[in-house]
Amino acid sequence: MTTLTGSPALKVQVMCEGIRYTPALGQAAAHSMPNYYPYRFKEGEPDPTGRGIATIPYLINTADGTEIRILGDGDSPWHVEGDPAQGYQLIDDRSGLEVAIGFEPLRPWLTQKTSDGMPFAQAGLTVHGDMLIINVAPGCEYFLHKHEGDSMRCTFCAYGAPDERTKHLGQVTGRVEILQPTLERMHEALEAVLGQAEIRHIYLVGGSLTDWRKEGERFLQLARFVKGVNTRGIPVTLGSGAIPDDLIAQFHAEGLVQYVCFNLEMWSEPLFAKVSPGKNRYVGYERWIASLETAVRTFGRGKVYSAMVAGIELGPEYGMEWEEAARTALAGAEDLCSRGILPIYSIVWPVGGRQRADYHARIRSYFETLVSGYHEIRRRHGLAVADGFMCHRCAYMQLECDVDRQAAGVTA
Numbered sequence: 217m218t219t220l221t222g223s224p225a226l227k228v229q230v231m232c233e234g235i236r237y238t239p240a241l242g243q244a245a246a247h248s249m250p251n252y253y254p255y256r257f258k259e260g261e262p263d264p265t266g267r268g269i270a271t272i273p274y275l276i277n278t279a280d281g282t283e284i285r286i287l288g289d290g291d292s293p294w295h296v297e298g299d300p301a302q303g304y305q306l307i308d309d310r311s312g313l314e315v316a317i318g319f320e321p322l323r324p325w326l327t328q329k330t331s332d333g334m335p336f337a338q339a340g341l342t343v344h345g346d347m348l349i350i351n352v353a354p355g356c357e358y359f360l361h362k363h364e365g366d367s368m369r370c371t372f373c374a375y376g377a378p379d380e381r382t383k384h385l386g387q388v389t390g391r392v393e394i395l396q397p398t399l400e401r402m403h404e405a406l407e408a409v410l411g412q413a414e415i416r417h418i419y420l421v422g423g424s425l426t427d428w429r430k431e432g433e434r435f436l437q438l439a440r441f442v443k444g445v446n447t448r449g450i451p452v453t454l455g456s457g458a459i460p461d462d463l464i465a466q467f468h469a470e471g472l473v474q475y476v477c478f479n480l481e482m483w484s485e486p487l488f489a490k491v492s493p494g495k496n497r498y499v500g501y502e503r504w505i506a507s508l509e510t511a512v513r514t515f516g517r518g519k520v521y522s523a524m525v526a527g528i529e530l531g532p533e534y535g536m537e538w539e540e541a542a543r544t545a546l547a548g549a550e551d552l553c554s555r556g557i558l559p560i561y562s563i564v565w566p567v568g569g570r571q572r573a574d575y576h577a578r579i580r581s582y583f584e585t586l587v588s589g590y591h592e593i594r595r596r597h598g599l600a601v602a603d604g605f606m607c608h609r610c611a612y613m614q615l616e617c618d619v620d621r622q623a624a625g626v627t628a
């Protein structure tokens with residue numbers, strides 16, 4: 217069924233099965249980049265914190281540089297032992313397998329502040345491995361709109377709600393422009409990050425606007441600012457929603473970005489409409505793909521990407537078994553690659569269906585089948601994920617770079 221071996225196989229397995237809490241994992245949080253989601257102890261699980269939740273690290277690094285996102289799960293057969301002095305081991309209870317691991321470190325910038333006292337952590341930056349993500353306008357207008365009682369936000373989205381973060385960044389609904397002090401604070405934080413970590417990719421993202429032209433204009437302002445401060449010439453990706461053709465041409469003409477990534481999220485119009493109703497209503501499936509095609513004509517084959525969520529369609533409301541979901545996703549990968557567009561798949565755990573005994577097994581079978589099949593599709597189309605866009609040191613829940621690297625025989 218699957219051809220995955222080595223680190224890619226371990227990564228899929230640990231991402232799907234999660235890791236249960238141990239004091240060693242809790243101790244590692246003291247020197248590691250913290251997880252956005254605290255560990256929640258399940259009922260009856262020993263809880264040495266006595267609080268029901270605990271801070272845990274966000275990312276595992278294996279010896280060959282593979283990054284694995286940590287999902288806390290009290291039922292998982294995986295746990296961590298060790299300490300900072302002796303090193304840590306990831307252990308599978310079933311087989312006794314022990315893998316030497318480290319964690320993405322807690323860098324000083326995460327506790328430092330701008331000259332006017334704002335924590336860098338609130339200045340609109342995050343770091344995954346060697347990728348710096350700039351998000352100074354995270355609030356997404358799709359969260360504010362409903363049609364026939366249904367929210368227009370993407371069903372899996374937990375990060376686009378206008379909240380405290382948008383307040384810190386001075387983002388106000390209806391205003392397209394990003395405030396200059398917001399950009400200046402982000403710049404200060406960016407300089408600190410560049411001084412403390414090796415950054416090889418910059419990714420511009422943000423919440424969506426219901427008017428795709430206005431969204432493109434906001435990203436133009438951001439990309440022009442970043443070009444002015446990106447003195448090291450680090451490759452930049454435009455991670456907006458789909459935008460009109462003339463704006464795509466403008467980004468290219470000014471040399472603002474080297475790569476484009478408009479996230480289609482789901483292949484097939486019915487799934488797209490269901491999972492991303494706002495994108496479907498305000499842009500539309502056909503226009504989204506046409507915009508990606510314009511980007512290929514403008515930037516070239518292999519420079520245009522589309523992030524996809526993989527696994528959500530296994531939720532009971534979609535009624536899909538993993539074989540059908542994998543077939544649909546692979547048909548999408550084939551189609552997109554034939555247009556010169558590279559989809560990038562991130563695993564998303566379906567919220568429902570946890571009572572099924574095969575909950576973890578079907579997500580794993582689906583993702584392994586997709587990852588292996590998509591590797592073959594890329595090979596056939598002569599497409600590879602560009603090293604400037606993304607690499608195995610920042611792909612923390614995506615497998616494309618790991619699988620291609622393994623196939624090329626790179627082991628360190």
Ligand code: SF4
Binds near residue numbers: 369374376423424492
């Ligand atoms: S477009 Fe969808 S995924 Fe992106 S921020 Fe809005 S709701 Fe979330």
